[in-house]
Amino acid sequence: MTQATSAKVTKLNRVERNAWTKQKIFEAATKVVGKYGYAEASVARITEAAGVAQGTFYNHFENRQELLDQLLPKIGLDMVHFIRARTGTASAARQEIERFGAFFDFIREVPEFLRILNEAEFFAPAGYQKHLDNISSAYVRILRRARTAGAIKDFSDEEFEAIVHVLMGARSYLSRRYSYSKDGVTAVPEHVISAYRKLLTRGLFNEGSPHER
Amino acid sequence: MTQATSAKVTKLNRVERNAWTKQKIFEAATKVVGKYGYAEASVARITEAAGVAQGTFYNHFENRQELLDQLLPKIGLDMVHFIRARTGTASAARQEIERFGAFFDFIREVPEFLRILNEAEFFAPAGYQKHLDNISSAYVRILRRARTAGAIKDFSDEEFEAIVHVLMGARSYLSRRYSYSKDGVTAVPEHVISAYRKLLTRGLFNEGSPHER
Amino acid sequence: MTQATSAKVTKLNRVERNAWTKQKIFEAATKVVGKYGYAEASVARITEAAGVAQGTFYNHFENRQELLDQLLPKIGLDMVHFIRARTGTASAARQEIERFGAFFDFIREVPEFLRILNEAEFFAPAGYQKHLDNISSAYVRILRRARTAGAIKDFSDEEFEAIVHVLMGARSYLSRRYSYSKDGVTAVPEHVISAYRKLLTRGLFNEGSPHER
Amino acid sequence: MTQATSAKVTKLNRVERNAWTKQKIFEAATKVVGKYGYAEASVARITEAAGVAQGTFYNHFENRQELLDQLLPKIGLDMVHFIRARTGTASAARQEIERFGAFFDFIREVPEFLRILNEAEFFAPAGYQKHLDNISSAYVRILRRARTAGAIKDFSDEEFEAIVHVLMGARSYLSRRYSYSKDGVTAVPEHVISAYRKLLTRGLFNEGSPHER
DNA sequence: TATGAATGAGGCTTCATTCAT
DNA sequence: GATGAATGAAGCCTCATTCAT
Numbered sequence: 001m002t003q004a005t006s007a008k009v010t011k012l013n014r015v016e017r018n019a020w021t022k023q024k025i026f027e028a029a030t031k032v033v034g035k036y037g038y039a040e041a042s043v044a045r046i047t048e049a050a051g052v053a054q055g056t057f058y059n060h061f062e063n064r065q066e067l068l069d070q071l072l073p074k075i076g077l078d079m080v081h082f083i084r085a086r087t088g089t090a091s092a093a094r095q096e097i098e099r100f101g102a103f104f105d106f107i108r109e110v111p112e113f114l115r116i117l118n119e120a121e122f123f124a125p126a127g128y129q130k131h132l133d134n135i136s137s138a139y140v141r142i143l144r145r146a147r148t149a150g151a152i153k154d155f156s157d158e159e160f161e162a163i164v165h166v167l168m169g170a171r172s173y174l175s176r177r178y179s180y181s182k183d184g185v186t187a188v189p190e191h192v193i194s195a196y197r198k199l200l201t202r203g204l205f206n207e208g209s210p211h212e213r
Numbered sequence: 214m215t216q217a218t219s220a221k222v223t224k225l226n227r228v229e230r231n232a233w234t235k236q237k238i239f240e241a242a243t244k245v246v247g248k249y250g251y252a253e254a255s256v257a258r259i260t261e262a263a264g265v266a267q268g269t270f271y272n273h274f275e276n277r278q279e280l281l282d283q284l285l286p287k288i289g290l291d292m293v294h295f296i297r298a299r300t301g302t303a304s305a306a307r308q309e310i311e312r313f314g315a316f317f318d319f320i321r322e323v324p325e326f327l328r329i330l331n332e333a334e335f336f337a338p339a340g341y342q343k344h345l346d347n348i349s350s351a352y353v354r355i356l357r358r359a360r361t362a363g364a365i366k367d368f369s370d371e372e373f374e375a376i377v378h379v380l381m382g383a384r385s386y387l388s389r390r391y392s393y394s395k396d397g398v399t400a401v402p403e404h405v406i407s408a409y410r411k412l413l414t415r416g417l418f419n420e421g422s423p424h425e426r
Numbered sequence: 427m428t429q430a431t432s433a434k435v436t437k438l439n440r441v442e443r444n445a446w447t448k449q450k451i452f453e454a455a456t457k458v459v460g461k462y463g464y465a466e467a468s469v470a471r472i473t474e475a476a477g478v479a480q481g482t483f484y485n486h487f488e489n490r491q492e493l494l495d496q497l498l499p500k501i502g503l504d505m506v507h508f509i510r511a512r513t514g515t516a517s518a519a520r521q522e523i524e525r526f527g528a529f530f531d532f533i534r535e536v537p538e539f540l541r542i543l544n545e546a547e548f549f550a551p552a553g554y555q556k557h558l559d560n561i562s563s564a565y566v567r568i569l570r571r572a573r574t575a576g577a578i579k580d581f582s583d584e585e586f587e588a589i590v591h592v593l594m595g596a597r598s599y600l601s602r603r604y605s606y607s608k609d610g611v612t613a614v615p616e617h618v619i620s621a622y623r624k625l626l627t628r629g630l631f632n633e634g635s636p637h638e639r
Numbered sequence: 640m641t642q643a644t645s646a647k648v649t650k651l652n653r654v655e656r657n658a659w660t661k662q663k664i665f666e667a668a669t670k671v672v673g674k675y676g677y678a679e680a681s682v683a684r685i686t687e688a689a690g691v692a693q694g695t696f697y698n699h700f701e702n703r704q705e706l707l708d709q710l711l712p713k714i715g716l717d718m719v720h721f722i723r724a725r726t727g728t729a730s731a732a733r734q735e736i737e738r739f740g741a742f743f744d745f746i747r748e749v750p751e752f753l754r755i756l757n758e759a760e761f762f763a764p765a766g767y768q769k770h771l772d773n774i775s776s777a778y779v780r781i782l783r784r785a786r787t788a789g790a791i792k793d794f795s796d797e798e799f800e801a802i803v804h805v806l807m808g809a810r811s812y813l814s815r816r817y818s819y820s821k822d823g824v825t826a827v828p829e830h831v832i833s834a835y836r837k838l839l840t841r842g843l844f845n846e847g848s849p850h851e852r
Numbered sequence: 853t854a855t856g857a858a859t860g861a862g863g864c865t866t867c868a869t870t871c872a873t
Numbered sequence: 874g875a876t877g878a879a880t881g882a883a884g885c886c887t888c889a890t891t892c893a894t
Contacts, residue, residue, distance in 0.1 A: 014873070014878080017873095037335065044862085044864090053880045053881060054865090054880085055865090056879055057865095059877085059879070121389075156404060159404050162391075162408040170379040170382045172382050173385065174375060178375075198367065198368065198372070199379065203414075204416065231853075256889060257889090265854075267890090268855050268857095268890090444874075447875085465761070469867075480876080481870085482875055482876070484868095489869075490868065490869090547815075548757075585833060585837070588834035591812040592812065592835070594812050595808030595810070595812030596809065599808030617798050621797075622805070630837075657856090682886085694861090697885095703886090
């Protein structure tokens, strides 16, 4: 998904070679951080995984932190695209459930994402903030639109922001609890989806109580 | 707050002296991690803050990690007690709102807690897991009781566990967003409370839509 | 001052282009070393200042040291010419004072010189030795001529060489003490000149004690 | 002269062991800098010469530079004591000649000194400045006293400072020219002494021309 | 039990030089 | 000849842990 760099290393000109090396480092960093976490992602480990010399690293990044801070925003975008592609045109509530499910699908497609996301707050604060702002503002927009369409009542803009943080926190904690496993990332159980659906459908959207579901 | 160890250092027997030293290290670690985070909490820094030699540390803890892993569960208990003491006998829904508010009160009383909690996942995974299990199981019990009392319908035990993770995630993300500030921990805005109340009252509990609040 | 290379870059043939590039590197090195010192004069910095690629450097110089060793002798020649032009036809003693003053004038005209000279001993020893030999031998010749003319008595050739080193050391230490300032090179105070004049006029030349000055 | 640490390593208490280690590092640094210069005096080289681990270095010095900056002032004091001990009670002029000779004797006793002194300006500027101030102020005091005693006329305090720099520069340049040799530091030739004596006796002091020496 | 100096592995970064284009 | 990415050695420093006193 994320990259398609594995192609044959045919003839590349200077510029392409340059970009290709940077890309290799990037991918190596994604793998290393995904597997060992930021703290263990030393430049030595990353460059070794990328198959380049340690010095090469500094031809492409100012320093270690700069790379780490770029990791999350980049993959975060991939996530946004992924989720958007999986969101249909059903009711606002149902769309939110789709997004929720798509999130868990995404972390299975890009298993490194979870760790890169979760640890970023402490090891790549700049990148984390950027990502959070990205997601948060897009999410608030979605909720507003739903309100305009009459699918949500009774929530102010400020309350939306709080709700968005609840939803992001939910994804984070649920994914930690239900997606990790010894070897890889697993699908999320059905009852997690249903719990989320009930809470949101009744608590946020206008569908609801009596004839719910 | 957490402990009251500052008493006069009168005559102490050997066992007491021992416990007292360990306690000093513990408190120093709490302060240091709360202020600088786990990553910056070197043994040197902690022992200096505790006023003991570096070597002394290893008379009381197997290694650095062991101490770090004990930090969160211990303060976590303080939190549980604090919140329990602030929870009244109103309706289940109202009690949940009280707990929510009490959480934010607690992190203002023990400002180190937020950092110790948030970073623990990555720097003290064992301690983090223990804390999460503590909280999660207690929380599920509360919800079950509410269901028995008829305040909640239509959620299975498994769904409760998911809901609990949503609620914990919510606290985590909301506290990061609204409680941190340049100098210390601030109160959470009213609209955060109200958003949480609406979501939970309507989405989880049987109170609700028409005559809400 | 040193060179006048800024002319229009009109059509140049191969040889000229070649010389022109080398010249650019040379001037860049002078500026960089003058401003940051030899230690900070990395090939990267020099080539960047020269507006050429790093690899280009090695088409014109065997290695970094070779360039550094050429720096001082080259500017040293400029200095010799400058001082010679400022030396009149007065008495030998007065000529020496003129040279002394001209030295301080020169380091104001070419502010890079001081640093290039002073640091050269350790960062460009070959170049330094060459410069010292240049100056020293020329200086000894001057003193000999003065002795022949009767302006100096009682000093052997070997003693002249020692005296010349005293004079060079004097310039070096005095310039360090009195010419440097936060922003740039400043004029030397009058009392420095007068002290030098007294010492030399009485101590080296036959003018002298009673009716001196 | 400088140190007498080679004694038997009998029983030492903690404090003594500590000081002894620091002393070992100090001596190793002196040797290394004296032999290879500051630039080549890496922490690795110094600690190896001292027979301790690299990490030990940082138990005794904040960083590499701190040690380097202490080198010159410390040995500089040794020099001052050495020279003072060799200065008799003869006339002011003769005392100065004694000091001059004693300087060259000292650099033969402590061959590392020359390099430590000369390079300090660029590699240990703080230490260099300190040393220069030490020497310079002591020297000016000596000249003033001579003036008070009538041995010098016609020089102002400001001029004294300039003269002192001339004398320090003289020692520096003369030692470089005449004391270095492939293997070690050699005695300074007699004609250097005599040239210095003539210049100073006639140029600075009141003895002089006719019945000089 | 308390002390604190010693250890040494390992991390980040710089930089002169090489070399394929 | 010009380019500039790649190389890898080497440097400084941190820090958890050990151990003799």
